[in-house]
Amino acid sequence: MSLIVQKFGGSSVRDAERVRNVARIIAETYLQGNDVIVVLSAQGDTTDDLLAKAQEVNQKPSKRELDMLLATGEQVSVALCAMALEAMGLPCVSLAAWQVGIRSSSVHADARIKKIDAERIQAELDQHRIVIVTGFQGVDRNGDITTLGRGGSDTSAVALAAAFRADLCQIYTDVDGVYTTDPRVVPNAKKLDEITYDEMLELASQGAQVLHNRSVELAKKFRVKLEVLSSLERKPGTKVKEVTKVEKSNIAGVAKDTSIARVALVGLQHNPGVAFQVFDLLSKHNINVDVILQSIGREDTKDITFTVHRKDLQEVEDILNQHKEALRFDHLEPDDSIGKVSIVGVGLMSNCGVAAKMFEALYEAGVNIQMINTSEIRVSVLLDEEDVNRAVKAIHAKFFDEN
Amino acid sequence: MSLIVQKFGGSSVRDAERVRNVARIIAETYLQGNDVIVVLSAQGDTTDDLLAKAQEVNQKPSKRELDMLLATGEQVSVALCAMALEAMGLPCVSLAAWQVGIRSSSVHADARIKKIDAERIQAELDQHRIVIVTGFQGVDRNGDITTLGRGGSDTSAVALAAAFRADLCQIYTDVDGVYTTDPRVVPNAKKLDEITYDEMLELASQGAQVLHNRSVELAKKFRVKLEVLSSLERKPGTKVKEVTKVEKSNIAGVAKDTSIARVALVGLQHNPGVAFQVFDLLSKHNINVDVILQSIGREDTKDITFTVHRKDLQEVEDILNQHKEALRFDHLEPDDSIGKVSIVGVGLMSNCGVAAKMFEALYEAGVNIQMINTSEIRVSVLLDEEDVNRAVKAIHAKFFDEN
Numbered sequence: 001m002s003l004i005v006q007k008f009g010g011s012s013v014r015d016a017e018r019v020r021n022v023a024r025i026i027a028e029t030y031l032q033g034n035d036v037i038v039v040l041s042a043q044g045d046t047t048d049d050l051l052a053k054a055q056e057v058n059q060k061p062s063k064r065e066l067d068m069l070l071a072t073g074e075q076v077s078v079a080l081c082a083m084a085l086e087a088m089g090l091p092c093v094s095l096a097a098w099q100v101g102i103r104s105s106s107v108h109a110d111a112r113i114k115k116i117d118a119e120r121i122q123a124e125l126d127q128h129r130i131v132i133v134t135g136f137q138g139v140d141r142n143g144d145i146t147t148l149g150r151g152g153s154d155t156s157a158v159a160l161a162a163a164f165r166a167d168l169c170q171i172y173t174d175v176d177g178v179y180t181t182d183p184r185v186v187p188n189a190k191k192l193d194e195i196t197y198d199e200m201l202e203l204a205s206q207g208a209q210v211l212h213n214r215s216v217e218l219a220k221k222f223r224v225k226l227e228v229l230s231s232l233e234r235k236p237g238t239k240v241k242e243v244t245k246v247e248k249s250n251i252a253g254v255a256k257d258t259s260i261a262r263v264a265l266v267g268l269q270h271n272p273g274v275a276f277q278v279f280d281l282l283s284k285h286n287i288n289v290d291v292i293l294q295s296i297g298r299e300d301t302k303d304i305t306f307t308v309h310r311k312d313l314q315e316v317e318d319i320l321n322q323h324k325e326a327l328r329f330d331h332l333e334p335d336d337s338i339g340k341v342s343i344v345g346v347g348l349m350s351n352c353g354v355a356a357k358m359f360e361a362l363y364e365a366g367v368n369i370q371m372i373n374t375s376e377i378r379v380s381v382l383l384d385e386e387d388v389n390r391a392v393k394a395i396h397a398k399f400f401d402e403n
Numbered sequence: 404m405s406l407i408v409q410k411f412g413g414s415s416v417r418d419a420e421r422v423r424n425v426a427r428i429i430a431e432t433y434l435q436g437n438d439v440i441v442v443l444s445a446q447g448d449t450t451d452d453l454l455a456k457a458q459e460v461n462q463k464p465s466k467r468e469l470d471m472l473l474a475t476g477e478q479v480s481v482a483l484c485a486m487a488l489e490a491m492g493l494p495c496v497s498l499a500a501w502q503v504g505i506r507s508s509s510v511h512a513d514a515r516i517k518k519i520d521a522e523r524i525q526a527e528l529d530q531h532r533i534v535i536v537t538g539f540q541g542v543d544r545n546g547d548i549t550t551l552g553r554g555g556s557d558t559s560a561v562a563l564a565a566a567f568r569a570d571l572c573q574i575y576t577d578v579d580g581v582y583t584t585d586p587r588v589v590p591n592a593k594k595l596d597e598i599t600y601d602e603m604l605e606l607a608s609q610g611a612q613v614l615h616n617r618s619v620e621l622a623k624k625f626r627v628k629l630e631v632l633s634s635l636e637r638k639p640g641t642k643v644k645e646v647t648k649v650e651k652s653n654i655a656g657v658a659k660d661t662s663i664a665r666v667a668l669v670g671l672q673h674n675p676g677v678a679f680q681v682f683d684l685l686s687k688h689n690i691n692v693d694v695i696l697q698s699i700g701r702e703d704t705k706d707i708t709f710t711v712h713r714k715d716l717q718e719v720e721d722i723l724n725q726h727k728e729a730l731r732f733d734h735l736e737p738d739d740s741i742g743k744v745s746i747v748g749v750g751l752m753s754n755c756g757v758a759a760k761m762f763e764a765l766y767e768a769g770v771n772i773q774m775i776n777t778s779e780i781r782v783s784v785l786l787d788e789e790d791v792n793r794a795v796k797a798i799h800a801k802f803f804d805e806n
Contacts, residue, residue: 016459023460050479056419057426058486065489068497069482072475076453079472083461086468094471098501099546120546143502143523 002167003125004029007039007135007157011174012231013077014044022231023084025172026130030090035125037164039135039157040081042073063108067137067147071096074134074153081132092130095120097137097145102156104138104146110286111138111146113155116163125164133160151212158215162222169224170237171211176230177238178203178210181254185389186396192252194239199252200226202344202378216240251345251354254396256388258339260290261313262370264305265320267330275304277327278320285319287312291340291373291382301330305371307382310336338370339388342380343395355379358395365394405570406528407432410442410538410560414577415634416480417447425634426487428575429533433493438528440567442538442560443484445476466511470540470550474499477537477556484535495533498523500540500548505559507541507549513689514541514549516558519566528567536563554607554615561618565625572627573640574614579633580641581606581613584657588792589799595655597642602655603629605747605781619643654748654757657799659791661742663693664716665773667708668723670733678707680730681723688722690715694743694776694785704733708774710785713739741773742791745783746798758782761798768797 006029008022022040030036050069054061061069078094085092097104101117124131135153138146148155154171161169178200179189195203197220204213210228219226219240229237268274275294282289292306308316313336320332348354358379362369367390371382383391409432411425425443433439453472457464464472481497488495500507504520527534538556541549551558557574564572581603582592598606600623607616613631622629622643632640671677678697685692695709711719716739723735751757761782765772770793774785786794 016456019460053419053479053483054486057422057483058490061486062489065482065485065497068485068499069479072478072482075475075478076456076472079468079475080456080460082468082471083457083464086465087461094468096471096548145499 001033003035005037005157005161005166005169008172010041010044012172019080019084036130037160038132040077041135041153043077046073067108067145071137071145078132078134093124094132096134098139102138106140110149113159151214154212154215158218158224161224170227172231176233177228181396185392192238199344200240203255251343251399254392255342256392259310260307261310261336262307262338264333265329266303267301269328337385339385340380340382341391342378344378346377348377361394361398367391404436406438408440408560408564408569408572411575413444413447415575422483422487433533439533440563441535443480444538444556446480449476470511470548474540474548481535481537496527497535499537501542505541509543513552516562554617557615557618561621561627564627573630575634579636580631584799588795595641602747603643606658654746658745659795662713663710664713664739665710665741667736668732669706670704672731740788742786742788743783744794745781747781749780751780764797764801770794
């Protein structure tokens with residue numbers, strides 16, 4: 001008998017039919033003799049609908065109240081899923097994050113899970129009940145509801161799998177696995193049978209929507225075996241684990257991200273620690289910064305360029321302009337029409353031909369590279385947003401069609 | 404400075420405009436220097452929408468999961484109301500019943516409030532925050548969400564007013580007070596300036612929708628001053644208190660209830676304790692029984708007739724038929740097309756002309772009386788459902804037009 005955590009995203013539970021479909025998958029797993037913990041997102045467009053309701057009464061609601069509002073979405077999902085399992089005669093119980101004891105930090109809208117209490121879920125599993133938990137949310141030390149931000153439900157699932165030492169954590173989505181690139185851009189993209197945590201991490205953080213990097217980081221840390229698969233087609237998905245079986249001669253995939261914006265701080269005075277000041281300031285506002293580049297400017301000044309999530313751009317501009325005197329820069333150059341394309345693969349940087357092959361593909365496609373950024377297993381380039389899909393096609397063809 | 408509890412029903416918060424309207428009422432009370440605890444119901448049709456969603460996946464969901472589902476309705480209301488108050492620059496916090504610590508029994512869908520923790524709300528009031536609490540719900544000793552059944556939000560408000568010794572508990576609805584009868588049936592029905600707890604109690608339990616008897620009972624027990632008033636028209640409503648100022652020569656009002664059904668148990672054997680057995684059985688299933696009448700049947704048998712809420716009729720039939728052998732009755736006669744009309748007034752039964760006046764009105768209107776039931780301050784008659792409105796008009800005219 002195994003313990004399996006199964007997470008279903010918003011599109012997998014978007015209406016009654018889909019909820020019943022999810023119940024069938026859960027039932028099958030349970031009736032094979034497994035303990036099952038289920039984690040659900042809010043149904044389909046629920047979160048957007050709730051946000052629209054909030055906007056109607058307050059253009060800038062506090063994040064504390066927004067969390068209180070949004071948390072109802074997952075609660076509806078888990079109750080409906082429990083009812084669907086009840087209709088099949090299966091013992092089950094739905095639990096909100098505060099009932100489980102998913103303890104989180106107090107950063108509303110972007111909380112981090114600190115600890116998961118074992119008692120309630122263990123008691124339910126001991127009674128052989130299927131346990132259905134609200135994803136995306138936690139409860140802080142004051143007893144206030146928090147939400148976990150982007151990738152929150154995946155993170156809830158992996159955290160539960162880690163806390164209960166689950167044998168497998170299945171992430172059900174509307175795609176059937178991890179592909180070598182976005183199949184909507186490149187129709188002959190290939191599904192991967194397996195991928196390492198590190199590769200998945202780079203793919204996730206470089207814009208592959210299938211799994212959020214927070215959940216992959218957590219899975220890697222606690223050695224949680226992940227599987228990404230479709231809730232609609234019943235076939236094996238992509239396994240994410242420590243080491244993949246075969247030594248690969250190729251990259252794992254090509255990722256794109258068009259949800260980013262670039263900010264250039266131009267004409268910074270040459271005072272020491274200015275980079276620290278800038279990024280410390282942004283971090284205190286919970287702004288995640290990605291690619292950073294520092295270069296020499298004209299006349300003994302320097303420029304710092306970095307990327308942020310596009311939704312944060314206005315806030316970043318506001319924060320930096322408020323501190324213009326302290327930071328002593330000349331002006332800001334924001335750009336929200338850029339994109340990022342990355343290749344990811346274990347051993348990539350130790351194989352010197354790989355990066356060159358990527359740049360060759362871009363050159364042949366006539367795509368201009370604005371910035372380059374690399375990690376041990378990844379090469380990313382910043383481009384004009386309008387060049388992104390052309391770049392992905394060219395790079396994918398170069399790596400997957402030519403050999 | 405006073406502490407005021409304000410409760411707003413579902414129609415008072417049904418959309419963004421109404422939520423803002425409620426926020427203005429709350430703000431006015433708060434800015435006059437009062438502490439304010441707000442209790443909200445779910446928005447407009449939310450509860451019905453959620454019930455429909457449940458029906459789609461399970462015709463008979465467990466009450467535990469239904470409570471989990473329905474409790475999201477009030478949580479949406481309190482978050483939105485808090486956001487509307489934030490937009491006005493007022494300090495506030497929304498709290499679900501489990502966050503307040505509204506401790507209840509475990510009877511899902513019909514739980515009773517046992518205790519309200521003071522700490523969290525007191526801490527928020529000490530910070531001069533407006534506290535906005537989900538009505539209709541509680542949390543049981545297992546940490547499961549319960550709902551309080553009919554009249555639940557009114558009960559939440561009165562219980563909070565009692566726990567915090569509020570100076571006033573205002574129940575805002577879509578009518579502007581308590582009327583001598585339903586103004587939709589009798590257009591010249593009069594609004595009462597004040598009414599005693601006992602009169603309100605009888606009116607409420609006899610079908611006047613404006614306040615549920617549970618909340619009035621609780622208010623009477625803890626001497627909570629109630630006021631029923633409109634959230635749309637800003638004018639005084641009806642005050643509910645221990646003693647009303649003037650000695651009245653008339654009844655307080657005429658109530659009707661068409662949500663009831665009658666069940667006759669025909670041909671019961673003459674074994675002692677059969678009535679106890681029947682009603683003990685129903686009470687164990689949490690079925691509320693109203694008017695009870697026992698009469699002699701044919702050939703040394705007897706009949707027991709009683710009324711229940713119409714929604715419970717099928718369940719009552721099922722329960723009794725399951726125990727037919729033990730109870731030894733011949734057959735059941737259910738009737739779901741009956742109604743009840745009542746007159747209520749302090750001193751009514753000690754004024755012997757009053758009941759006669761009611762029967763006279765019914766006789767003149769040609770309405771047939773099926774059963775009669777009285778209390779110290781009330782006379783109720785059971786009628787064909789189709790006679791109910793005609794009966795109300797005739798009785799109201801007799802008591803309020805003729806003198």
